[in-house]
Amino acid sequence: MSTRTVENHLSDRARDERRLGWRLAGPAFVIMILVTFYPILQAVYTSLFKYRLTDPDQREFVFLRNYGIILTDPLWWRAFGTTTLITVVTVVVELVLGFAIALAMEKVIYGRGLLRTIVLIPYSIITVVSAFSWFYAFATDTGFVDPLLNKLSFGLFPADFDWFGGFWSAMVPICISEIWKTTPFMSLLLLAGLTQIDSAMEEAAVVDGATWGERLRKVILPNMKSQIMVALLFRTLDAFRIFDNIFIMTAGSHDTSSLSLVAYNQTISRTEVGLGSAVSVLLFCCVVIIAMIFVKGFRVDLAGGRK
Amino acid sequence: MNREMSGSQKFWQIVASVAIIVYTVVPLLWILNMSLKSTADRADGKFWAHNPTLENYQLIFTGGAKDLFLPALRNSIVVAIAATLIAVILATFCAYAIARLDFPGKRLILGTALTVSFFPVISLVTPLFDLWRRIHLFDTIPGLILPYLVLTLPLSIWTLSAFFQQIPWEMEQAAQVDGATSWEAFRKVIVPLAAPGVFTTAIIAFFTAWNDFVFAMSLTSDHARTVPAALAFFTGASQFESPTGAICAAGVVVTIPVVLLVLFFQRQIVSGLTSGAVKG
Numbered sequence: 193m194s195t196r197t198v199e200n201h202l203s204d205r206a207r208d209e210r211r212l213g214w215r216l217a218g219p220a221f222v223i224m225i226l227v228t229f230y231p232i233l234q235a236v237y238t239s240l241f242k243y244r245l246t247d248p249d250q251r252e253f254v255f256l257r258n259y260g261i262i263l264t265d266p267l268w269w270r271a272f273g274t275t276t277l278i279t280v281v282t283v284v285v286e287l288v289l290g291f292a293i294a295l296a297m298e299k300v301i302y303g304r305g306l307l308r309t310i311v312l313i314p315y316s317i318i319t320v321v322s323a324f325s326w327f328y329a330f331a332t333d334t335g336f337v338d339p340l341l342n343k344l345s346f347g348l349f350p351a352d353f354d355w356f357g358g359f360w361s362a363m364v365p366i367c368i369s370e371i372w373k374t375t376p377f378m379s380l381l382l383l384a385g386l387t388q389i390d391s392a393m394e395e396a397a398v399v400d401g402a403t404w405g406e407r408l409r410k411v412i413l414p415n416m417k418s419q420i421m422v423a424l425l426f427r428t429l430d431a432f433r434i435f436d437n438i439f440i441m442t443a444g445s446h447d448t449s450s451l452s453l454v455a456y457n458q459t460i461s462r463t464e465v466g467l468g469s470a471v472s473v474l475l476f477c478c479v480v481i482i483a484m485i486f487v488k489g490f491r492v493d494l495a496g497g498r499k
Numbered sequence: 500m501n502r503e504m505s506g507s508q509k510f511w512q513i514v515a516s517v518a519i520i521v522y523t524v525v526p527l528l529w530i531l532n533m534s535l536k537s538t539a540d541r542a543d544g545k546f547w548a549h550n551p552t553l554e555n556y557q558l559i560f561t562g563g564a565k566d567l568f569l570p571a572l573r574n575s576i577v578v579a580i581a582a583t584l585i586a587v588i589l590a591t592f593c594a595y596a597i598a599r600l601d602f603p604g605k606r607l608i609l610g611t612a613l614t615v616s617f618f619p620v621i622s623l624v625t626p627l628f629d630l631w632r633r634i635h636l637f638d639t640i641p642g643l644i645l646p647y648l649v650l651t652l653p654l655s656i657w658t659l660s661a662f663f664q665q666i667p668w669e670m671e672q673a674a675q676v677d678g679a680t681s682w683e684a685f686r687k688v689i690v691p692l693a694a695p696g697v698f699t700t701a702i703i704a705f706f707t708a709w710n711d712f713v714f715a716m717s718l719t720s721d722h723a724r725t726v727p728a729a730l731a732f733f734t735g736a737s738q739f740e741s742p743t744g745a746i747c748a749a750g751v752v753v754t755i756p757v758v759l760l761v762l763f764f765q766r767q768i769v770s771g772l773t774s775g776a777v778k779g
Binding site: 206209210219292308322340451458476483 | 509512513515516519520522523526529530533544545590593595596597600601602603604605608611612615617618619620622623624626627628629630632645646649652653656706709710712713716717726727730743746747750753754758760762765772773
């Protein structure tokens with residue numbers, strides 16, 4: 193009721209503005225909803241059925257049994273562990289590396305423009321191409337990594353080490369490729385935070401005789417906490433959906449499958465649409481939980497950074 | 500900061516810059532060198548191609564891998580450009596409304612855009628795969644453009660809203676007071692101010708669409724396959740000896756134009772990427 197009275201008080205002009213606002217913003221909004229929320233709801237529905245694409249007549253309502261099958265399958269938990277491992281390792285390394293690069297981009301005087309330009313190169317390369325490049329670099333036959341390590345270690349490192357032959361060794365190129373490709377984004381976000389810090393505050397700390405480590409801990413980091421958290425959130429959610437690098441390098445062999453790869457294999461390779469939908473829904477829930485932990489737990493204010 | 504740099508500071512700065520540049524450039528140089536190596540040289544364990552040859556490029560443009568690569572290149576260009584244009588046009592209207600008009604639901608729209616950009620894309624693949632097969636959108640160009648909007652639209656809305664909020668819109672009225680018609684004021688004042696933002700958004704959206712692998716792998720087979728997915732299938736197709744050379748050459752071909760674009764518009768891209776994510 194009260195909204196109606198408010199509405200009556202609105203001038204024609206304000207009402208026109210509202211209508212125009214939704215008319216302009218509406219199409220983009222509706223398309224976003226249609227292409228994401230509709231499919232995810234469809235996935236929730238389909239996940240309640242035993243349903244194989246090649247055998248649509250056998251479709252059968254099983255309620256939550258698909259979820260039971262997945263959550264008791266060690267395959268899911270192994271992929272969950274792998275995905276978490278990759279996410280934690282890459283995000284931590286990227287944070288340190290990205291911060292170092294951001295500091296360099298801010299402080300370096302000679303060739304700063306060149307540095308800022310060249311740092312964008314990994315960002316502009318297709319992930320699949322980056323994956324192939326690192327794959328061929330580490331491969332036993334074509335690679336230069338094994339001969340190089342062999343030479344640097346005076347022959348201690350085997351010249352034909354098979355990086356993709358085991359879980360832990362395969363994680364190395366997978367993580368390196370992921371880190372290489374996405375560090376620029378991290379360092380740009382951190383640079384935006386760094387340049388915001390009042391340089392007078394840093395100067396004052398220098399005058400007071402603070403060492404570099406003290407300045408970093410007491411002035412720089414606390415003042416860019418919100419940028420760091422936003423960058424971490426963005427990259428964590430992105431790393432959690434890792435697919436391209438693993439698909440190209442190992443295709444999931446030696447337990448290197450990520451959750452995205454498990455979902456892909458269920459649906460596309462095995463056409464188990466019901467099970468695949470359940471995996472998709474679970475993966476979606478994981479992402480929601482991660483986002484909640486960041487927003488509630490670490491109090492990341494995504495809107496607060498904006499005016 | 501105008502402090503004089505000491506010699507050692509200068510030295511360490513140069514060391515840091517060189518280290519960063521090497522780290523950034525090595526994989527790109529590596530795949531370029533791989534693409535220039537002949538089949539015989541490929542396993543020589545060396546970084547540089549000592550006898551550079553263009554045979555791998557011949558393979559993908561005129562040789563055995565032509566039928567795999569050229570249609571994929573065409574598909575990639577069509578799909579990425581279409582997904583970019585649609586997203587940028589819709590997002591321009593949307594961001595204009597958010598920046599200039601007062602209406603309820605602004606936060607809802609921005610919040611939705613943010614949520615959508617966090618979506619695990621693979622979660623959309625299963626339902627879309629099922630639906631696309633039923634309504635015959637599987638393996639078609641529109642069947643790829645539509646999901647690509649999931650990637651390009653939210654990002655365009657955020658980046659453009661951030662750009663538009665910085666435009667001094669009152670200049671439009673000022674121009675009108677000075678005697679310009681509203682169309683002139685829009686064309687001569689607002690368009691030049693808004694164009695860089697729209698253009699930058701378009702580049703970033705294009706990259707995102709150009710980079711996609713998940714949708715391309717899942718929602719296409721022969722007709723609508725784009726380059727990233729085709730690269731993965733080079734491996735399976737054994738019409739030619741080893742696909743390595745062809746993959747590297749194709750990788751270089753799809754990378755170089757984009758790298759040039761980035762190097763050329765570096766400043767705008769940096770501001771676009773960061774304003775979309777954190778607004779300082």
